[in-house]
Amino acid sequence: MAAMLELNDIHVFYGAIHAIQGISLTVREGEIVSLIGANGAGKSTTLNTICGLIRPKNGSITFMGNDITHLSPADIVKLGISQVPEGRRIFTNMTVLENLELGAYKRADKDGIRQDIEDVYKRFPRLKERQRQIAGTLSGGEQQMLAIGRALMARPRLLLMDEPSMGLAPILVKEIFEIIKEINNAGTTILLVEQNAHMALSIANRAYVLETGRIALEGPANELADNPQVQKAYLGG
Amino acid sequence: MAVLLQQLLNGISLGSIYALLALGYTMVYGIINLINFAHGDVYMIGAYIGFIATALLGLGFIPALLLSMAISALLGMAIEKVAYRPLRNSSRIALLITAIGMSLLLEYTTMYIAGPDTRSFPTVLTNRQYSFMSGQVNISSMQLYILVISIMLMILLQFIVQRTKIGKAMRAVSMDKDAAQLMGINVDTTISATFAIGSALAGAAGILVGIYYNSIDPLMGITPGLKAFIAAVFGGIGSIPGAMVGGLLLGMIETLVSGYLNSNYRDAVAFVILIIILLIKPSGLLGKNTGEKV
Numbered sequence: 001m002a003a004m005l006e007l008n009d010i011h012v013f014y015g016a017i018h019a020i021q022g023i024s025l026t027v028r029e030g031e032i033v034s035l036i037g038a039n040g041a042g043k044s045t046t047l048n049t050i051c052g053l054i055r056p057k058n059g060s061i062t063f064m065g066n067d068i069t070h071l072s073p074a075d076i077v078k079l080g081i082s083q084v085p086e087g088r089r090i091f092t093n094m095t096v097l098e099n100l101e102l103g104a105y106k107r108a109d110k111d112g113i114r115q116d117i118e119d120v121y122k123r124f125p126r127l128k129e130r131q132r133q134i135a136g137t138l139s140g141g142e143q144q145m146l147a148i149g150r151a152l153m154a155r156p157r158l159l160l161m162d163e164p165s166m167g168l169a170p171i172l173v174k175e176i177f178e179i180i181k182e183i184n185n186a187g188t189t190i191l192l193v194e195q196n197a198h199m200a201l202s203i204a205n206r207a208y209v210l211e212t213g214r215i216a217l218e219g220p221a222n223e224l225a226d227n228p229q230v231q232k233a234y235l236g237g
Numbered sequence: 238m239a240v241l242l243q244q245l246l247n248g249i250s251l252g253s254i255y256a257l258l259a260l261g262y263t264m265v266y267g268i269i270n271l272i273n274f275a276h277g278d279v280y281m282i283g284a285y286i287g288f289i290a291t292a293l294l295g296l297g298f299i300p301a302l303l304l305s306m307a308i309s310a311l312l313g314m315a316i317e318k319v320a321y322r323p324l325r326n327s328s329r330i331a332l333l334i335t336a337i338g339m340s341l342l343l344e345y346t347t348m349y350i351a352g353p354d355t356r357s358f359p360t361v362l363t364n365r366q367y368s369f370m371s372g373q374v375n376i377s378s379m380q381l382y383i384l385v386i387s388i389m390l391m392i393l394l395q396f397i398v399q400r401t402k403i404g405k406a407m408r409a410v411s412m413d414k415d416a417a418q419l420m421g422i423n424v425d426t427t428i429s430a431t432f433a434i435g436s437a438l439a440g441a442a443g444i445l446v447g448i449y450y451n452s453i454d455p456l457m458g459i460t461p462g463l464k465a466f467i468a469a470v471f472g473g474i475g476s477i478p479g480a481m482v483g484g485l486l487l488g489m490i491e492t493l494v495s496g497y498l499n500s501n502y503r504d505a506v507a508f509v510i511l512i513i514i515l516l517i518k519p520s521g522l523l524g525k526n527t528g529e530k531v
Contacts, residue, residue, distance in 0.1 A: 053415055077421035089416040091409050102409055105402070106421035154421065 003062075004029045004189055005050070005081075005158055010059035012042075012049055012213075019045050020056070021213040027158065032180070032190045034200040034221060036234055037210030043193040044086050046210070047160045050191075051083050052076045063158070078106045080157035084164055086193075088147040092136030096127055099135050099146055103153025113153070120149035123179070141172040148179065158189045165196050177203055197234035201225040209234070239373035244496040245489055250380040250449075252488020253387035257442040258465030259472065259480035260394065261313075261435030267411040267475040268431045270329060274336040275316055276439055277462015278343035281455060283309040283440025284447035285351060291361045291448075298361045298448070302386070305444045306437040313436025314429050322425065340462075347455040355454040358447050383445050390441055391481055394434065398477060403430050411475070460504070464491075467511045473524020482522060 005027040012020035020042045027033045035043050048054045050061060052073040060069045068076050082103075091099050100120060104113045121128035124145040130138060135146055144164060151159060161180065165173040177199050184190050194200035201207055204221035209230060217224060224230050258280055265273045283305045290301035320339050324332050365378045398404040409417040410427045418424060446461070447453045464487060472483025487510065491503040514521060 048415075051419060053418060072423070073418040074421040074423050077419070083419050085416060085419060089413055089419075091412050091416065093412060094405075094408060098405060102405055102417075102420045102422070105406065150420075 002029060003027070004064055005191070006062045007046070007050070008060045008062070010046070010049060010056045010061065012045055012054055012056050019213055020049065022059070023210075023213070023215055024059075025208055025215065025218070027189060027191050029157075029189055030184075030187075031205045032184050032192060032203055034197075034204035034207040035191065035193045035210060036195070036197040036200050036207060037216075038233075039195070040212075041210040042213045043210055044162050047083060047162050047191070047193055050076075050160060051081065074106065077154055080155070081160065082151040082154040082156040082158075083160040084144075084147045084151045084162060086162035086166065088143045090135045090138075090143055090146050090150065092134070094135055095132055096135055096138070096146055097131045099150050100127075100153050103150035104155075106154065112155075116153055116155065120152060123182070124149055141168055141175075144168060144172075144176060145179075148176075148183075152183070152188075156188060158191065159183065160191050160193075162193045163195060164192070165194065165199065173199065197230070198225075198236075201230075201235075239370050240496060241493075242370070243374045244492045246374065246376050246380065247496075248489030248492035249485060250383045250488070251492060252468075252485035253384055254442050254446055254461065254484075255465050255468045255488050256481045256484025257387055257390065257438045257445075258461060259468040259484045260391070260477065261439050262466050262469040263472070263474055263477060263480040264407075264431050264435045266469070267477075268407060268428055269321065269325070269332075271321065271332050271336060272466065272474075273321075273435075274333070274462070274466075275320075275339040275343055276435070277458030277460075277465070278340050278347075279309050279313055279316070279436045279458075280439040280443040280446075280461060281347065281453070281458035282312055282343065283436075283443025284453040284457065285347060285443075286440065287444030287447050288356060288358060288453055292356075292359045298382075301361065302441060302444055305440045307440075309440025309443070310433040310437040313432040313439075316436075317429060317432040322428075340458075344455050344458070351455060353455060355452045358451050358453065361448060379449050383449060386441065386445060390438060394438070394477070397434065403427070407431050464507050467507050470521055471510055471514055473521025476521065476523045476525070479521055479523035486522075 003026045007023055007025045010020055010023045023046060035046065037043050045054060049056050052071055056069065060067060063079055063081060066079060068079065091102065100117050107113055126142055127146060127149060138146060164176050168176065180190060180192065181203055192200055192204065201221045201224055206219065207221045207224050208215050209217040217230065261276050262273060265271055286305040286308045287301050290296040290304045316339055320335050321332060324335060362379060362382065366375050368375050398407060406422045406427045407430065409420065409422055410424055414424055468483040468487040469480050471487055472479030487507060490506060494506045495503045
């Protein structure tokens with residue numbers, strides 16, 4: 001399968017701090033790829049660099065044959081990458097429906113947008129019940145669903161998800177991972193960042209382990225799950 | 238009773254001018270956390286454009302109003318681009334000082350070009366008095382114009398902010414810039430549009446006041462600018478309905494004070510309101526306490 005997204009030797013600095021120290025990774029079309037690692041390893045920074053929110057100092061990012069290293073976040077969204085950001089970051093003073101409409105900001109096909117809103121409601125019926133409600137009044141699980149629905153509204157070919165299970169009850173975590181699988185089955189490639197390494201490895205095709213801004217390990221997810229080093233550091237065993 | 242009614246009528250016209258100006262303060266604050274102290278000067282420039290349009294170009298009221306709003310919008314965008322955008326990631330105090338500098342620049346550039354003297358507007362609207370309650374309560378057609386135009390502009394603004402794509406982008410950017418960018422919203426364009434809309438409202442206020450009081454001068458923006466800033470804080474800085482309510486209330490309080498106490502106190506009262514609000518409820522009447530739900 002062809003590489004959809006390729007990061008080639010990416011370096012990111014926050015002032016003097018060398019946060020990402022030469023990351024190269026590949027996501028192929030149709031895959032779920034997980035990025036696991038401890039707090040501060042650089043997982044979110046990697047996703048935000050792909051989205052154009054943070055500029056790398058060196059290295060290049062290619063998406064479906066286009067060099068996107070220096071594109072604006074808006075142009076990157078338009079090419080087909082969207083993100084479910086860490087902490088959900090929904091627009092809490094706006095209604096559920098307005099949040100979904102903003103997800104489709106770069107699109108002009110009104111009928112398609114209306115259809116996609118219906119599709120999101122089909123996937124998350126609770127959002128439909130609450131479509132006129134202010135998003136800040138939703139429960140944590142509903143807010144996460146809204147964040148996912150909003151990202152899908154851009155019709156992404158590649159969906160970046162940053163800690164979608166964070167702060168959710170175990171039953172909801174299961175539900176979210178089921179949803180991730182469904183989205184992938186429907187044809188969207190997924191790059192998933194998770195602290196819940198167990199779940200992340202269980203649904204991924206391949207995975208990368210990030211340690212202090214570098215890739216420490218990579219490989220098929222099931223092999224990594226059996227790796228004693230990974231088990232000791234991330235799977236609590 | 239008649240005196241009260243008369244004062245309230247006067248207060249509403251004055252207050253709608255404050256409200257138009259306060260909207261610009263509150264929108265800009267909402268989106269980049271800056272008290273744009275040059276805003277009162279955009280209002281002054283709006284009045285001068287109105288003067289040029291009516292006295293020199295001989296335009297009628299409505300074309301002059303539209304021209305003044307359009308040029309004020311361009312001026313607001315230019316100010317943001319030249320003075321504030323390069324400082325987007327600097328400290329807030331640097332931005333604030335720049336705003337004061339921009340204010341002085343606009344005032345004294347106008348003084349250099351147009352001269353320091355007060356100029357009087359030509360009569361572009363026939364001013365008629367309408368009397369009620371056997372002549373005890375009067376309203377002039379000019380006051381009605383101010384009221385009707387302000388209300389129309391506020392309805393239009395509310396429509397833009399609530400219903401249009403750019404309005405939704407403005408609200409999204411003011412809530413969370415990074416998340417807005419992830420939606421594909423261009424933050425620079427959105428901030429630019431916010432300045433354009435706020436400045437157009439200031440330009441409209443400028444020409445309305447110019448025609449109503451029949452006199453303009455390069456420093457005319459200072460006091461109304463401060464008052465509108467107070468109105469914005471009063472209503473809750475960052476809140477659009479707050480700016481409207483704050484403006485109207487401040488206008489009415491000021492005219493009631495001039496009517497019943499002494500007109501020398503009206504400026505003092507405005508600043509006393511500012512102090513009380515800052516002490517008791519800094520978030521203003523309709524402002525939200527910024528507690529983020531995570």
